Amino acid sequence: MKISVTVNGTDHQRDVEPRLLLIHFLRDELRLTGAHWGCDTSNCGACVVWLDETPVKSCTVLAVMADGHRVTTIEGLARGGVLDPVQDAFAACHGLQCGFCTPGMIMTARWLLDHNPDPSAAEIREAISGQVCRCTGYENIVRSVLRAAGHDGNDGNDGGASG
């Protein structure tokens, strides 16, 4: 099927198999490998991108469903080489380790802040609860999003003690 998709502001026309998943269209056809495939079952969210303005798990969206729509991936988040504040905050708060879930987490976090500029830690946890991180235990992701929202990045405790 012929489809036309605007990805990160660039129009792409392709002839694709009807069964082609959006994640594979992005990764294999367009070579945008920032979004990752992780589970096949919509559980992990490593594949989260935006379809128009909504985060979707692109392993469970067909490429043909994106026909005539806009897709935004992690590669489209930085503007003119300047990182999004969420990206900066993830680095500052050690919100990533292996980096495999990170593009999906950041896309969800950006969407959350666009709709709720001052989220609580609990609201951040709810927003990312459909995505899996195997490295951070989520704590530093929550801190990162709080920091991006203009808070100091602490998730309700003072961060440590020594003796």
Add this chain to the structure above:
Amino acid sequence: MNHAYGPVPRKEDARLLRGQGTFIDDIALPGMLHGAILRSPLAHARIVSVDVSAALAHPMVVAAFTGADLAERGMAWMPTVFGDVQAVLATDKVRFQGQEVAFVVATDRYAARDALELIAVDYEPLPPLIDALTALDPGAPVVREDLPGGNRVFDWSAGDKAATDAAFAAADVVVGCDMIYPRSHPAPLETCGAIAEYDTTGGRLTLHATSQAPHAHRTMYAAITGLPEHKIRVVSPDLGGGFGAKVPIYPGYLCAIAAAMVTGRPVKWVEDRSESLMSTTFARDYHMHGEIAATADGTILALRARVLADHGAFNAAAQPSKFPAGFFHIFTGSYQLRAAHCEVTGVFTNKAPGGVAYSCSFRITEAVYLVERLTDMLARELGMDPAELRMRNLLRPEQFPYTGPTGWEYDSGDYPRALRLALDMAGYDELRREQAERRARGEYMGIGLSFFTEGVGAGPRGQMDILGLAMTDGADLRVHPTGKAVLAVSVQTQGQGHETTFAQLVAHELGLSPDDVDVVHGDTDRTPFGLGTYGSRSTPVSGAAAVVAARRVRERARLVAAAMFEVAPDDLEWLDGKWRVRGDPDQAFGIAEIAKAAHSPLELPAGVEGHLDASAVYNPPNLTFPFGAYICVTDVDPGTGEVTVRRFIAVDDCGVRINPMIVEGQVHRGLADGIGIALMQAIVFDDTGNCLAGSFMDYLLPTSLECPSPELGETVTPSPHHPVGAKGIGESATVGSPAAVVNSVVDALAPFGVVHADMPLTPANVWRAIQGRPVRTDLAIS
């Protein structure tokens, strides 16, 4: 002063934040084909025939082969990392559900999957052996006819049995329990995969693969393929987690290699999530009986344990070869004992192979769980507070180095200090008061402690090897004429931030900024030999090698600086990152100035031909022994069995912290592991061997809603034998936390008379425990 240490941001983040990392499936080579594996639907069956002719007729299929085809190339079987053999593609029979049977190569990944449907396999089903407890029964199905020992993999013991039995006989109190540490899976978010390239002209193989141990893998591929080792290059790109899952080699890698050699084109194989959960290495699966002996006043006297270890169909445990049960015999934990003894029997079953993975520190996680559950049970039996019982029996700081009853020499520790800090942070006494008030109101709150001693950084070359490769690691350090440095190491990061921590180690030794040091890893053509990253060994072994190499550079720089100043080397001292003339410290040269001189026509002293570069191979004199005190607070709903982790206090001592931000991140990860393993994660099977946890819908991982905001504390007891006093930290929290969670839940359920409940403590299992019914490990899915 450690000027380069501290919570500096990571070098890795710049690419990963932009989606510019290079994970295995991100790599696309010109002309690349895609492979897919046909797997057995049955746990145990004889293969009558495999017919790939219809698959070969598919217009997009380029090649298809079976075990018989691989046998013609001598590649139907491969060695495991523990010296057993494992089928690459099954030839005689299949031994677990998900075992590899045939391989198809096509021009795209969808076509390869389509073609699997066209392969016809005729199986003759055999009775499967699923329950490890029956593996040694007469008449049990035999998993491995190719071996002489039936289903017995090994019998192994450690400690002094007679002394232990005598201590038990003299004890006032003996408490014992059967416990299951269920099978789990490391489940890194990136599955395993490989791309093989074979240069038919030069006879050179390049394998891009998800490997935590690229050098050891290269040696194994040489043995399997018959290619000379210098014609093999293993490149491990960015890894999306590993946690032990990427230590073994897997049949898929060998299939990709064989396909590349047959087709002359690059071949990619990446497993899907179900393949990963069903066939790559599992963890744990220990059936344990433990007993603890004590005096009436709460002095622990002795421990003993009998373990049945389920190894699956092949013995592929990734651990040092002299230790068939890994380091389980560290099960004496952190306490003063008179004696201890353990016996471990390993058995084959019709399940996926593995056993040593998932941040277990070679089975120390099972050992810690056993001793910390027994300690809590003993406290209950004695009517003592579990914190008080632990404090009374902990090793004292003056006892280090301490040699335990099973032969481990712990290098350093101040255990009471760590436990006191954890109790203070938790507000322990207040928590107990709150618990009492809640119980009076019919609310079930639990407070669970665990204290653990880890042993990481394998290991001394005389004692520890994998497949005959001693567990030493090299480091090469080059210093360019401008004083910028490149460190090449044998270990491979999976998210631990080696590019940052190792740069900090070198920078500190040479008076540089971490920005001045780049770290090369993961490519066998560009790095020195070493055994790789697992068992928390990167900083203890490879980090030590980097420091030794940097100190050699510094000593060469001293000779060059002496020539520059026209003084004797002894007239110089290293101070604040520069070589300075004694008594006149303003006369100083830093590494950049000295490097420039070392590359210049300056006449150099004897022994320095030029340049500052140096190498090192590090043979650790001992393991390092990090430790910690954890407290988990839970609330249990007795109506639903739901457990909520309210707080998690974790005090870790990993010696000197090079990058505390990264260290804390490692602890965060491990605490989430502990919550997941204790409450929800288990790889379970039905009685015919069907894996019931073959997707993330069934193998439940903790999310942001189950994981609390951890409260971390630290003490610092440097390792006396590591060059900078560091110990490993990558696995501490995974090792130490499950016992704290289970102790907490069991504590919450004490009013119901519950003294033990096996993991995973899903709502269904907690509810069963409340009803006085035995936990069922197979009720993981609820």
